[in-house]
Amino acid sequence: MTDGQSPRKRAQTSRAGSRRVNIQAVADGAGVSIATVSRVMSGKGGVSEPLAERVRRAAAELGYRPSFAAQSLATGATRMVGMVVPNLANPYFYDVIKDVNVAAVADGYQLAVADANEDPRAETELSESFLHKLDGLLLMSPRMDVPALRAIAQATDHLVLLNRVVPEVGIPTIAIDSMSGMLELCGHLHALGHRRAVYLGGPEHSWSNTERLRGIRQAGSFGLDVAEVSAGGTIAAGYDGAEKAWSTRPTAIICHNDLVAFGALTRLQELGVRVPEDVSLTGFDDIPFASYGSPALTTVAGQSGVGAAAWGLMKRLLAGHPQNEISLVPAHVVVRGSSAAPRAELVAAE
Amino acid sequence: MTDGQSPRKRAQTSRAGSRRVNIQAVADGAGVSIATVSRVMSGKGGVSEPLAERVRRAAAELGYRPSFAAQSLATGATRMVGMVVPNLANPYFYDVIKDVNVAAVADGYQLAVADANEDPRAETELSESFLHKLDGLLLMSPRMDVPALRAIAQATDHLVLLNRVVPEVGIPTIAIDSMSGMLELCGHLHALGHRRAVYLGGPEHSWSNTERLRGIRQAGSFGLDVAEVSAGGTIAAGYDGAEKAWSTRPTAIICHNDLVAFGALTRLQELGVRVPEDVSLTGFDDIPFASYGSPALTTVAGQSGVGAAAWGLMKRLLAGHPQNEISLVPAHVVVRGSSAAPRAELVAAE
DNA sequence: CTGTTAGCGCCTTCAT
């Protein structure tokens, strides 16, 4: 019960059912036509100041708010864009969301985000739903299959892909260059003296995992041998996979992302394995937690511009300028305490 | 560019501008009236099977999708609800969002979330915006002031408050019982032998902080002395405030939430202060990270039902049943490695 | 500068 208000908002106040205060009510109140009210409300000018003032007053008194549905129907636009993410649980996603959000708001757009809860089907459904309700759609690291993606791409031009490159379907894309980021990370480890490492892998069919693997395999060619243990993208996955990874007696464990590294770190500590004395450990993404752990995580940070760049793409799309850009933003290693030179006897034992 | 599609979707294919495939197009295609199409699409029955089949086929062939805006305008509903959160960065919020989400989806509603980025004004704006676009609004730990809240409550009956109780305004609410949760936590510390602690406080005017403080002050009456150091709700705040908290030489540091505890833990370790040997440390919320840190965090977990309960409230509201329930869900202490009995000499020194 | 009017696409009585 909201205060002493009438229980039903739709109650007709006087005679004819003047339920919601609509544009007509304001027009009547101000003694003008609805067109004038519309012009005033949309701030498009072309209305004399005295009239405009009268309209504003009437609108304020009546508590008028334009109907979103009616506006959308009439204009064909909502000034809202949607973003679907596989899982809000990863702080990295949030970082990007935040950036997209501020950029969008600055341009007068509102961002609505939906969480697919790691379910590719939910992801597809949410996308289609948003697609038909909002002006644009940002897809973050989607796990849906290519046909589903193609179907969506076919239904709209206002689509931007984040952190997944799908060459078969021409969608404007912005993604972290995971491959070279990983390669650089491997280079860091190699320079430290590491020769035998393990990759604690991420979600099987995700683009980012594929790319990071590519980087790792490249690293093999310059002398860093990396075994692979599949895990997943979560803290729990890292925790669960750590023991198996350690059992191969590597001098370094390269984790798919910071979450995995975090979980692995915990498990290693439980096992009495010291990081970085006994083994080096690395993450990916540089989430806020990464710089705080003990030890702080050596990881890979994407240049921070992903979110803003994604919005830039979307903005141009919304303005009617087709884009076909697929840009990879550079990533770079952030060295912290979790990586160090391997102990001499371990390297020698090889 | 999406494949070989026409660059502009609105191009008229034949003669009269038959732009978007609308209900009329389907009706024509199936040789029926739009009313019939409408009935078939909405699955309300009352249409003979042969006809229905013809309509479905026509719709599929044309790739018909009802216009969201038109449906909303005609029915006055969207089957979407919004949720605004102060900051997606806190994993605790995400936990709740996830619960609300699955419950809502199960009832055929879609959840759109918006992030206020810690800005009360943005929070108010987002809320008002959602309010006039969607069927309902969930407000999570809102920081906006009471007048703003009241204004929103006045504009709709479909409003649910999470983790903030505002007696002055009668809004259906579901909140963690922070006060007694904190009290129980203090009880745990007291039982361990602690007598002198510090509270590393959260966002100044947030309800949760106020409640947690109340719990702490209560604790004073049974012998746990707690000084207060204000910080904030983030990892960084915990990191920054830790040294000052430690400088009071407490045997325990009680943090506003797990994020703060996490940051404080890092700083303490940098200072060479061991947890829990030199000082016990506690969090609040039991976010996933809490059980993984080293040491794992002693914290307070709300009974997991907050999200589902919030949706339950909203669902009844949407069904037209006014609610005035304000329910507090119990919270309980989760003891982990970060809390232990204080060293004897410290207690004795008192 | 202001008003009139025709849609926007769909739902929903009300007849048939």
Next chain:
DNA sequence: ATGAAGGCGCTAACAG
């Protein structure tokens, strides 16, 4: 069981 027609609230020509 089906169709015809009147809104839902607003925007955007088009007239004046």
